[in-house]
Amino acid sequence: MTNQLHGRDEKPISSNPSIDELLGSVGFIERKGNVGVLLIHGLTGTPTEMKQFGKLIARKGFTVACPELAGHCATIEALSATKWHDWYISIEKAFDALKQECDHVFVAGLSMGALIALLLAAKRGNQVAGVILLSTTFFYDGWNVPKFKQTFLLPLVLYTPLKYFFHWEETSPYGIKDERTRALVHAILENRDNQAADKIGYFKTPATVILESVRMIDAAKKVLKNVIVPTLIVHATEDDMASIRNAHYTQANISSKTVETFFVDDTYHVLTLDKRKDDVAKRAAQFCKEQAHILTSNNKVSLAA
Structure with missing residues (x-):
């Protein structure tokens, strides 16, 4: 995407960019080892929602990076100017850049970010060391999504000219159980903080952006069978936006031989910010450590053969 899309002055990105060039103004990286973990924030979110989670994983000896998705962390207009493929390309470029400095790279995505992780794994195969899927969202069917919106209002708006006039505003509990x-x-939203897009993302989502997310869902469903890498599926049993059905659907449709699940109670959709965030980060780091050890052992066997 062009620099104008982000709504601010930025340095031009080189033809073979480093991961630092791709982070954006809100993205971050912590270099702690030769195994990388690429984090993907959610739709309308920001790298901020992944930062504490990323720091906890980095402390276990990983290099952790989280770039901005295209169109995010700026204005609603910038977001509306993007398509789902632009969000995906943001991550594919970051993955290639992180691979330049890490022996292996895992990919961990939150909500719609989990779909991008699946799309990347389906396309790049064993180049991806493994995927960690947090609150995967194929279906907007959590307990805080009214049935009327799921079955009638959403289709009516998305597939008619109404999509150019409607937006959805997220309301409490905002995917967070921790009060x-x-x-x-809530305080940031009430104060209408001008920097809220950088801090917590957008809480008004244009229907056209939701339509792009639906198109990305369809694209991910079509390639699930091509996902063959080790996978950790993490989902809240009380997810307010995407029920645990999403986790079961993912597990049933990917082709990975190694699939682990971690179902978490006492938390809602945004696992990286909620009550069990430390447990989720610990489990993710454990998964990466175990799978990286297997990869390293296999490489040694191959070299010795």
Whole structure:
């Protein structure tokens, strides 16, 4: 995407960019080892929602990076100017850049970011060391999504000219069960903080953007069978936006021989910010450590043969 899309002045990106060039103003990287973990924030979210999660994983000896998705962390207009493929390309470029400095790279995505992780794994195969899927969203069917919206209103708006006039505004609990964290989010929204897009993302999502997410869902469904890498599926049993059905659907349709699940209670959709965030990060780091050890052992066997 062009620099104008982000709504701010940026240095031009080289033809073979480093991961640092691709992070954006809100993205981050922590270099702690030769195994990388690429984090993908959710639709309308920001790298901020992944930062504490990423720091916890980095402490276990991983290099952790989280770039901005195209069109995010700026304005609604910038987001509306993007398509789902632009979001995907943001991550594919970051993956290639992180591979330049890491022996192996895992990919971990939250919500719609999990779909991007699946799309990347389906396309790049064993180049991806493994995927960690947090709150995967194929179906908007959580307990806080009214049935009327799921079955009638959403299709009516998305597939008619109404999509150019409607937006959805996220309401409490904002995917967060922890009351203190939820209160912080609510305070930012109440104050109409001008920097809210950088801090917590957009809470008004144009229908045209939701339509792009639906198109990405369809694209991901078509290639699930091509996902063959080790996979960790993490989902909240009380997810308010995407029920645990999403986790079961993913597990049933990918072709990975190694599939692990971690179903978490006492938390909602945004696993990286909620009550069990430390447990989720610990489990993700454990998965990466185990799978990286297997890859390293296999490489040694191949060299010795």
